[in-house]
Amino acid sequence: MKVLQPDNLAEALRLLVEPDGTPVPIAGGTDLCVHWPARDLDNTRFLDLSRVAGLSRLTLTHNALEIGARTTYWDLICAADAAKAFPLLAQAARLVGAIQIQTRGTWAGNIANGSPAADGVLAMMVYGASVVLQSVRETREVPLDEFFTGYKQSVRRPDELIVAIRVPRRAYTFEWLAKVGARRAQAISKVGVAMTRSENGWRVAANSVAPHVCRCRTLEAALNAGRTFTSPQEVRSLLSADVAAITDLRSTAEYRERVLSRLIFYRLAELDKPSGHV
Amino acid sequence: MGIGEDRPRVDGLDKLRGAAAYVDDLRVEGVLHGATVRTPAARGRITRIHFDPGIPWNEYVIVDHRDVPGKNHVASIETDQPALVETEFRHKYEPVLLLAHRSPAALRKGVQGVRLEYEPLPAVEDPLAGLTSDRIQHGPDNVFKRIDIRKGDVNAAFARAAHVIEGEYRTGAQEHAYIEPQGMLATSGPDGVTVRGSMQCPYYVLKSLCAALGRSEREVRVIQTATGGAFGGKEDYPSVIAIHAALLALKAGAPVKIIYDRQEDMAATTKRHPSWVRHRTAIDEAGRLIGVEIEVVMDAGAYVTLSPVVLSRGVLHALGPYACENVHIHGEARLTNSPPYGAFRGFGAPQTLFALERHMDAIARRLGLDPAEFRRRNLLRDGDRMATGQVYRDGVDLTRLMDDALEHAAYAQRREEFKRFNASHPYLRRGIAQATFMHGAGFTGSGETMLASEVWVEGHADGTVEVLTANTEMGQGAFTVLAQVAVDTLGVKNEQVKVAVPDTHRVPNSGPTVASRTTMVVGKLVERACLDLAAVVDGVAGRSFSEKIRAWHQAHPGERLVGRAKYKTPPEIHWDDATYQGDAYPCYAWATYVATVEVDLRTYGVQVTDFVASQEVGRVINPTLARGQIQGGVAQAIGWAILENVVLKDGAMANTQFANYIIPTSNDLPPIRVFFEEQPTPYGPGGAKGIGELPMDGPAPAVINAVCDALQTSIHEIPLTPERLMEHLDGADHD
Amino acid sequence: MTDLDLSFTLNGKPVRLHVRPDARLLDVLRYDCGCTGTKEGCGEGECGACTVLLDGLPVNSCLVPAFQVAGRSVETVEAVAPEVTGPLNRTGTAQCGACSPGIVVMTRWLREHPEVLQDATLRQFMSGNLCRCTGYDSVISGVASVLDPKETAGGEGTSA
Structure with missing residues (x-):
């Protein structure tokens, strides 16, 4: 095992193209270090981002929130303005794990790790976030909903680093996120959903129901067309075009898809009846 | 003062300061780390052990069954469990080889560098499934233990019953999830072998070490280190690790420490016995139990270990605190090719009491009686005889104990309130229900x-x-x-x-x-x-x-x-092991627990929103510690009821991580409200009874009864995970 | 693998060590620094028994590679004052004690940062520290009594 510890971004990007092979970037370590001693790390090279200057920023401007490559969930929870501007980010940050995880886990790591259960990705996706990728050659910005290509697969090339996440500021008339884990605190998502509505229309994203966190575009289109629902089953039949849940150690495909549609149905029903139970 | 004083625990400050020394905290010069190579399948015959030629094996200490100087077994009730597998193995993760090395990293490589080749044999997965002859591994029928308890004339009772109501109930395995994983440190010297570690029963460890090492009790010394939780999980399994550490230390001529990590601990060590219980109950016109048939099957896993006594406590609690003159209880502990199921707080009683207390609510619903009223008509009164003929003479007014608990939980008001709430809410349902039960203190029978x-x-x-x-x-x-x-x-x-x-x-x-x-x-x-x-x-x-x-x-x-x-047996206590008649326990602690729940029909999740634990425990010696025992037991039992799901693959636990085996956090539980009633018993100091296991018995039926109240349905199996509740509601007649 | 030359501040004092490059902060604390108060319960960041403060923030030390600790400040259970452990002992916070060091470190941190509770209940705040013994009531009442010494032992919702 070898650790590369650059102190500036240019050096970090250069190390990614060294001929010895591509190192694994590591920031908060909350995914990479799980059962760390049981891993065979002899031939692994890590690119430690913890000393790279300027990666922990959290900049809220009139137009956007910019999240740095090493910005943690806790950083956002503590940044009152950002948390207020993007309440689903704050909510996701609190749901992602206990405080001991929030202080270490990073937004960029949540994307880079590519887990289909990622809670941070869910919130960022319904806010229309984009991922800023940088290499020694170029800098490019990819919409988060086009970033993933499969289970733990993405458009990020080995020489690229996620250097920032840009979340545009829009006026939202609806923002909602729900996570169902095996218990109320610090549980990996069995199914999660987030929805926003702005002048650009509805955005719906779900986690743990597909190989990666995904948008539910069929449902979005129906909502944008003004469709209303009289049963969870109607929501589910639309979602079947958007998601493909699996059965694993944590839950079943049937449970995931059914609960997803029920969460959405009842939340939309509450919208129609503002005086009802919320 | 002394008894009754709310004294802070004597070991508390050292633990809070991090100064208490657990086995992995001990520093020993020249210590080697030990690890275990385990079987990869549920049942088979080892044909070849392959050592990766890329590993410098001369650096390792390697132990197999030929290095066991005494008897190659883990001495317990029986001696059927080998300390190290010779050829045939009966469950996944059974120990075959032991390795030791100075470096933990090299040790891990060593374990990965051993490959076991084996010929698979037919395995038993389900203790209820029919047997084929090639699956018989113990006696004529794989039954480790049978117990039969009979009283009165059951057939006559059923013949004259106004109602006969049946029910089948199942409970799942449960992992102890003590926070300190198991571990042992062995040293050998001219004075003999010394083993230190995390354990409940030093003399059990001593007995099994003496048998495996072929040494006398003078030549073996066992010392307990600070033990980070046990709950029964460190009752018998520590003997296995102690033998392994000692074998390595003897061969190495150096101290050896074996510390399991969480995954190995969950995969290899014992769990609570899964159970299947069938009730058939005869009730008269007045709503009284006149005949009870109870059949209990416990999945014992691959070796006998403690299963006979777990089954015994299970059947002895199967009729709970109720009076009935005609009783037949039959229990069996059966072999499956799973790692042996073992002791876990409650020791068989939580399983049979789950079935009983769920069944009592199911009967009450069928009869159109309030579950509390149905229990009132059947609770033991002074002079009544329990299933084994033991005369109830504790003098505790069980009806009053139950009614007080219901009062603390505002049972009557909430029942009314929840009816209105449930009729109006789109997806939330609330329910409240109870379990009334007891737990016998001390060893069973003549133990x-x-x-x-x-x-x-x-x-x-x-x-x-x-x-x-x-x-x-x-x-x-x-x-x-x-x-x-x-x-x-x-x-x-x-x-x-x-x-x-x-x-x-x-x-x-x-x-x-x-x-x-x-x-x-x-x-x-x-x-x-x-x-x-x-x-x-x-x-x-x-x-x-x-x-x-x-x-x-x-x-x-x-x-x-x-x-x-x-110890001298009190002259008034009589027990007959042959007939299972007499005083099964010198005395019992009695309790009624009341759970209030909210079910979310969007997610099928159950949240316990209030919990009242009311019990009669003799004399309370230390109020804060006693309350802590009750609250901790209740929390474990709520976990068992709704969260904790052991996923089996090849008979062994597959979800061996805290990320996938879900125990409650502080945010998943309500405050657990504890009430003590004290009626001193002559059998304990100052009148105290045992209370450690009692709180494990009642919460699961109370919580599931409350879910059934909320949803007006009848659930027969735990853990009631959201997935299982969803399936249940799909198939249930919402009667 | 070549050793890692590691310097950091432990409980206010500088330390300098050679450790394996793949060591975790937890291993360094327990096996190189002798701070065995910090416990390993799961090795996957779930149980919180290994909680320490890293530059003043609570982290699971099983998920922190040692190489990220160079030049930083680490505080463990061994540095926690009696004003924290005393009240916790009186409410029965510790039973088996394996989760206690993590709970003590979180309590100390909360005492220094009470503002954290503005948007979280104590039960939410403590949800990263699994305890299998207490059912959490005595943990919650213990933490409450550290934050407000007037709070009586026994605390939340219990009566006897």
Whole structure:
């Protein structure tokens, strides 16, 4: 095992193209270090981002929130303005794990790790976030909903680093996120959903129901067309075009898809009846 | 003072400061790390062991079954479980080879570098499935133990019943999930072998070490280190690790430490027995139980281990606190090719009481009675005979105990309130329900008589008193409680009494730390040993007990001043192991627990929103510790009921991580409201009964009954995960 | 693998060590620094028994590679004042004690940062520290009594 510890971004990007092979970037370590001693790390090279200057920023401007490559969930929870501007980010940050995880886990790591259960990705996706990728050659910005290509697969090339996440500021008339884990605190998502509505229309994203966190575009289109629902089953039949849940150690495909549609149905029903139970 | 004093636990500050020494905290010069190579399948025959030629094996100490100097078995009730597999194996993760190395990293490589080739054999997965001859591995039919309890004429009762109601109930395995994983440190020297580690029962470990090493008790020494939770999980399995560490240490000629990580601990060590229980109940016109048939099957796993006694406690609690004159209870512990299921707080009783208390609610619904009213008509009253013929003479008014608990939980008001709420809410449903139950304290039947436990209390020359028992502090507060008993009996100050660390070369065999027996049985022996000590110094001059001890030592230089007590069966207690008739336990703790739940029909999740735990426990020795025992047991049982799902693959646990085996966090539980009723028993010190296991028995049926109340349905299986509730509602008639 | 030359501040004092490059902060604390108060319960960041403060923030030390600790400040249970452990002991917060060091470190941190509770209940705040013994009531009442010494032992919702 070898650790590369650059102190500036240019050096970090250069190390990614060294001929010895591509190192694994590591920031908060909350995914990479799980059962760390049981891993065979002899031939692994890590690119430690913890000393790279300027990666922990959290900049809220009139137009956007910019999240740095090493910005943690806790950083956002503590940044009152950002948390207020993007309440689903704050909510996701609190749901992602206990405080001991929030202080270490990073937004960029949540994307880079590519887990289909990622809670941070869910919130960022319904806010229309984009991922800023940088290499020694170029800098490019990819919409988060086009970033993933499969289970733990993405458009990020080995020489690229996620250097920032840009979340545009829009006026939202609806923002909602729900996570169902095996218990109320610090549980990996069995199914999660987030929805926003702005002048650009509805955005719906779900986690743990597909190989990666995904948008539910069929449902979005129906909502944008003004469709209303009289049963969870109607929501589910639309979602079947958007998601493909699996059965694993944590839950079943049937449970995931059914609960997803029920969460959405009842939340939309509450919208129609503002005086009802919320 | 002493008994009844709310004294902070004696081991508390060291634990909070991080100063208490657990086995992995011990620093030993030249220590090697040990690890285990395990079987990869449920059943088979090893044909070849392949060592990766890329690994420098000469750096490793390697032990297999040929290195066992004594008997290659883990001595328990039977001797069928090998310490190390020879050829045939009966479950996944069974130990085959042991490796030791100075470097933990090299050790891991070594374990990965061994490949076992094997020929698979047909395995038993389901204890209820029909057997083929090629799956028989024990006796004629794979049944480890059968127990039959009969009273009255069951057939006649069913013939004249107004109602006959049946039900089948299942409970799942449960992982102990103590926070400190298991571990042992073994050293060998000219004086013999010493093993230190995390354990409940030093003398069990000693017995199995002596058998496997072929050595006498003088040549083997077992010392308990601070133990980070056990709950039954460190009752029998520590013997396995102790043997392994000792074998490596003997071969290496160096100290060896085996510390399981969480995944290995969950994969290889014991769990609560999964159970299947069938009830068939005859009820008369007045709503009274007139005939009861109960059939119990426990999945024992691959070896006998403690299953016969788990089954025994299970069937002895199967009729709970109810009176019925015609009873037939039949129980079997059956082999499957799973790692052996073992002791877990409650020891069989939570399984049978889940079935019983769920069934009582199901009957009440069928009869159109309030479940509390149905219980009122059937609870034991003084003079009634229990299933084994034991006469109920505790003098506890069980109806009043139940009604008080319902009052604390605002049962009647909430039932009305929830009816209205459930009729109006789109997806939330609320329910409230109870379980009424008991737990027998101490070993079952003649167990205590056979143990013949012994306790010493020594007066030292400096005027202090030391309580010497083999009973371990594993978090339950034994050291504090036993010290309080001594303080109370001798009338000395708290700081003048200390409780010895269990060390088989220093303390007498006062029996294992199990079965809710430490406070009651061992505490009573401490009381008697203190009186024995007091009698010795009775005539000695001195203003205080301490002064008397010092004066005695001055008069008897070099001698030991020891008060002793040995268990004697109370003359009024009778038990017959052959017929299963008599006093199954000297006394019982009694309880009614009331759970309030909210079910979310969007997610099928169950949240316990209020919990009342009301019990009669004899005398409370330390209120904060006693309350902590109840709350902790309730939390574990709520986990068992709705969260904790052991996923089996090839008969063994597959979800061996805290990320995938879900125990409750602080945010998943409501405050657990504890109420004590105290009616002193003659069998415990100051009147105390055992309480450690009681709180494990009631919460699961109370919570599931409350879910059934909320959804107006009947659920028969736990853990009630959201996925299982969803499936249930799909298939249920919402009667 | 070549050793890692590691310097950091531990409980206010500088330390300098050679450790394996793949060591975790937890291993360094326990096996190189002798701070065995910090416990390993799961090795996957779930149980919180290994909680320490890293530059003043609570982290699971089993998920922190040692190489990220160079030049930083680490505080463990061994540095916690009696004002924290005393009240916790009186409410029965510790039973088996394996989760206690993590709970003590979180309590100390909360005492220094009470503002954290503005948007979280104590039960939410403590949800990263699994305890299998207490059912959490005595943990919650213990933490409450550290934050407000007037709070009586026994605390939340219990009666006897």
